[in-house]
Amino acid sequence: MPDPLTPYGNKPMVTPIVNAVNYHYASFEVLRRITDGEIDGYTYHRDDNPTVRQVEKMIAAMEKAQDCIICTSGMAACSLVYLSFLSAGDHIILFHDIYGAHYKVALALERFGVRITWVNADESAAIERYITADTKMIFCETPSNPLCKIVDIAGLSALCRKHSALLVVDNTFATPFHQHPLALGADLVVHSATKALGGHNDLMAGAICGSKEHYDRLWFSRQAFGTTLDAYSASLLERGLKTFEIRAEKMAANAAAIATYLLQCKGVSNVRYPGLTSDPGHETARRQMFGGYGGMMAFDVGTTIDDAKRFIDRLKIIYHAVSLGATESLICIPYLTTMLYMPPECRTTFGVRENTVRLSVGIEPSAKLVNDLRQALE
Numbered sequence: 131m132p133d134p135l136t137p138y139g140n141k142p143m144v145t146p147i148v149n150a151v152n153y154h155y156a157s158f159e160v161l162r163r164i165t166d167g168e169i170d171g172y173t174y175h176r177d178d179n180p181t182v183r184q185v186e187k188m189i190a191a192m193e194k195a196q197d198c199i200i201c202t203s204g205m206a207a208c209s210l211v212y213l214s215f216l217s218a219g220d221h222i223i224l225f226h227d228i229y230g231a232h233y234k235v236a237l238a239l240e241r242f243g244v245r246i247t248w249v250n251a252d253e254s255a256a257i258e259r260y261i262t263a264d265t266k267m268i269f270c271e272t273p274s275n276p277l278c279k280i281v282d283i284a285g286l287s288a289l290c291r292k293h294s295a296l297l298v299v300d301n302t303f304a305t306p307f308h309q310h311p312l313a314l315g316a317d318l319v320v321h322s323a324t325k326a327l328g329g330h331n332d333l334m335a336g337a338i339c340g341s342k343e344h345y346d347r348l349w350f351s352r353q354a355f356g357t358t359l360d361a362y363s364a365s366l367l368e369r370g371l372k373t374f375e376i377r378a379e380k381m382a383a384n385a386a387a388i389a390t391y392l393l394q395c396k397g398v399s400n401v402r403y404p405g406l407t408s409d410p411g412h413e414t415a416r417r418q419m420f421g422g423y424g425g426m427m428a429f430d431v432g433t434t435i436d437d438a439k440r441f442i443d444r445l446k447i448i449y450h451a452v453s454l455g456a457t458e459s460l461i462c463i464p465y466l467t468t469m470l471y472m473p474p475e476c477r478t479t480f481g482v483r484e485n486t487v488r489l490s491v492g493i494e495p496s497a498k499l500v501n502d503l504r505q506a507l508e
């Protein structure tokens with residue numbers, strides 16, 4: 131029977147949104163071949179979905195991975211990594227400089243018997259002393275959220291291999307346009323695809339890229355836990371991916387111009403952008419990133435949280451909002467937003483201040499953004 135979507139062999143330019151939850155089997159022989167893993171058929175949405183699968187293949191190619199698993203959010207992806215590779219009694223090393231929701235996940239992991247050591251990304255070169263015989267995983271972000279601290283991926287990878295631990299890198303800030311952690315020795319790459327991969331503030335998704343062996347283990351957990359993305363969001367993500375490279379290029383160019391401008395602004399201090407030669411992470415970033423340094427930066431405004439609030443209130447083009455990697459520029463005070471998950475005393479321990487703002491640069495004309503910042507700082 132001809133495929134009703136492609137009766138003459140023409141293929142749709144856009145992957146169809148397959149909303150079906152289940153599929154009727156062509157025969158018992160097909161059912162057997164699917165369940166025996168001989169063929170890649172579809173049976174039930176929680177297992178797999180053709181629209182989602184297409185996007186997994188696209189992101190795997192972008193990260194130069196053997197395969198990719200897509201979940202309902204970035205945190206679903208991170209949680210799936212923890213739940214798939216850790217057991218009671220294991221020890222893991224997490225960086226304080228990661229997205230705040232990990233603190234909540236860490237509480238659950240501790241309840242299940244996983245021991246956690248939190249380290250500062252600034253001391254990543256000296257973390258071997260925290261590794262024990264039980265250390266099974268090191269999880270980091272580079273550039274990190276929100277201070278854009280840089281961790282040497284190849285260095286950490288060598289350490290992880292020496293101690294048989296998995297290295298997981300969250301590549302959300304860098305994006306695959308600027309950094310390929312797997313090529314630098316990481317075992318798994320995670321993404322909040324809600325951010326630059328989707329790019330339009332209209333979908334929530336997460337991705338995990340790695341080897342076929344890791345894919346199989348993650349697939350098994352996703353199928354069990356039920357965090358498979360819906361087909362409509364996958365279709366939006368596919369659409370976002372089609373313009374990802376051009377958006378990433380523009381975001382990085384805009385961010386470089388803005389960071390340079392901010393360096394000479396009165397009332398602005400501690401500009402953190404890995405593309406600046408003055409940035410403490412620049413040398414490492416130059417070695418492991420390419421084609422620019424992404425669209426994320428952080429800086430301090432004035433000396434108090436009220437200075438930062440007044441500055442944000444005066445912005446006319448840059449939106450006061452959380453999230454990042456979108457077509458529009460977004461700004462927020464991490465102390466009041468993305469770090470709310472942490473106890474207040476932890477929020478300012480590793481360089482973030484109450485008056486630190488995090489800027490996600492969009493694809494607007496850069497002069498418009500610089501002018502907006504100028505009028506708000508005046």
Ligand SMILES: Cc1ncc(COP(=O)(O)O)c(C=O)c1O
Pocket residue numbers: 203204205206229271275300302303321322323324325334335336453
């Ligand atoms: C670096 C990073 N990783 C993971 C996440 C979690 O992603 P999601 O909001 O899609 O669950 C975020 C969210 O902001 C993030 O910034």
